[in-house]
Amino acid sequence: MSIIYHIVPAADWVRYENEPVYEAASLQTEGFIHLSTKEQVDGTLSRYYQNVPDLLLLHVDTDKLAYELKYEPSTNDELFPHVYGPLNKEAIVTIQRLN
DSSP states (O other), X not given: OOEEEEEEEHHHHHTTTTSSEEOOHHHHHTSSEEOBOGXXXXXXXXXXXXXXXXXXXXXXXXXXXXXXXXXXXXXXXXXXXXXXXXXXXXXXXXXXXXO
């Protein structure tokens, strides 16, 4: 089992509470959902989520993903995980409150 992570404001997550999948806004605008490895989470939080209250960290099992996962160059040419479709909830093994 390999775990990757997705950061989401709790208010966004609640909109998908009764749905079988979660769709981040980036799925519509960029065609994929941004995720991070464990080592990338802190950098992602500091770059994109400073002063954003009530965040959740979704722990995602890559073996359970229903859509394609690609590691692609992004910030600082690091390879970040991207899921090319909605995030099926069966792949989410833990939801952690960050603040």
